[in-house]
Amino acid sequence: MKDLQVKVVPTLQLYSGVLKLWQDLGAKGTKELQTELRQLEQLSAEDIRAHGELVDDGILKDVLENSFYNFHGGDLDFLNEEW
Numbered sequence: 001m002k003d004l005q006v007k008v009v010p011t012l013q014l015y016s017g018v019l020k021l022w023q024d025l026g027a028k029g030t031k032e033l034q035t036e037l038r039q040l041e042q043l044s045a046e047d048i049r050a051h052g053e054l055v056d057d058g059i060l061k062d063v064l065e066n067s068f069y070n071f072h073g074g075d076l077d078f079l080n081e082e083w
Contacts (some may be wrong), residue, residue: 003059003063004026004059004060005059007025007074008025008026010026010027011023011024011026012024012033014037014040014065015060018050018054018056018060018064019049019052020055020056020057020059020060021051021052021055021056022036022037022055024036
């Protein structure tokens with residue numbers, strides 16, 4: 001939690017690869033969360049990537065690079081593979 005700079009519980013974060021698309025801090029009702037997430041659901045893949053580039057803070061990428069850099073040889077492309 002410290003590495004991802006989580007300061008409030010609950011903290012919800014939604015990522016596409018290593019790009020943060022959305023974050024919500026503190027308690028919120030289910031309907032409010034659904035409304036916010038439906039707005040993202042309506043975006044095209046290109047719009048999601050553009051949105052992620054605007055709101056991403058780079059924290060996840062930094063954490064992964066620090067944690068897995070040696071294990072994966074510094075290649076973060078494995079995060080974009082289909083599972």
